[in-house]
């Protein structure tokens with residue numbers, strides 16, 4: 001009896017060819033399609049998978065789970081990889097892998113497969129997650145081992161086997177898209193000195209062609225979760241979609257970076273994440289209003305670890321879970337509203353308020369309303385500086401060195 005394999009199927013050329021390739025090797029292929037907001041026409045993709053030999057195509061709308069269980073924790077942690085990547089692709093992989101494993105169990109498959117190459121991070125994320133959740137599953141990675149050495153060879157194979165691949169010429173880039181952002185690489189971008197051509201702008205308008213007038217947006221948070229825009233409650237998916245459109249129109253959320261891949265190489269990627277950029281600016285600002293100094297500083301140190309774990313496919317691991325507990329604890333007071341202005345590629349916080357605000361105007365003011373005891377500062381500074389008193393006498397003449 002032939003083995004059943006559940007393939008993470010995107011509808012693109014690689015995974016369409018993979019359906020046929022696996023079928024030809026004796027597998028019964030169940031194609032699993034996750035909707036994470038990539039906005040691709042799934043009707044044609046389903047037909048393509050069937051034409052390529054899939055015995056079943058399973059489509060799941062994972063958008064809400066993606067935003068609430070993956071994007072929100074990353075937002076609350078302020079997870080940004082190497083200062084520029086909000087981790088859209090990386091966040092979607094453990095979610096898709098989890099559902100791939102669940103689907104394998106549901107259809108009694110003994111194997112799962114993906115269409116990632118052997119040079120990228122995504123193979124690591126899919127496989128590490130699958131092994132964490134069920135080490136007994138066989139993992140097949142056709143693209144890593146098959147005979148095709150170019151896209152042209154894959155297209156020829158698809159034609160030979162009458163797989164209806166889209167004849168419309170594919171763009172010059174490799175693009176991965178979901179609700180949290182878009183990743184754009186390859187083609188002319190492989191030269192790190194080459195400026196990104198205008199066709200690398202997917203949803204975002206270049207700042208020079210952004211909306212002529214600034215927009216103001218108010219974002220409401222409840223315990224660290226964005227719950228409303230401009231005073232209106234919005235569900236997670238609608239809220240991200242709305243901010244993506246708004247941010248894109250104002251040129252917000254692009255980055256162009258050289259990044260360090262898990263497999264050891266440097267690569268060049270363009271990212272677009274308008275909603276993420278706006279939410280991150282707002283959430284970070286609100287935290288500064290409601291969290292004390294030590295917590296802000298300590299949490300800042302956690303952000304980088306959290307980002308690197310997401311990037312490296314370590315979502316379902318003990319340290320990540322422990323950090324989640326810490327971050328969840330910090331979010332209890334992160335309730336309030338942040339007002340931002342969006343204009344020509346810039347997103348600036350203009351105002352913030354919270355029932356848990358630690359800001360006391362009567363202490364901060366320079367007006368007659370001041371209640372800060374300035375005389376207390378004298379004794380405070382004496383003791384605060386005591387450990388260092390006199391220690392600079394000999395070195396002051398050398399600029400303190």
Ligand code: ARG
Pocket residue numbers: 087089090121122174175176183184185269
């Ligand atoms: N470099 C990003 C990551 O590892 C995105 C990978 C997919 N990018 C792409 N353009 N297909 O998360």
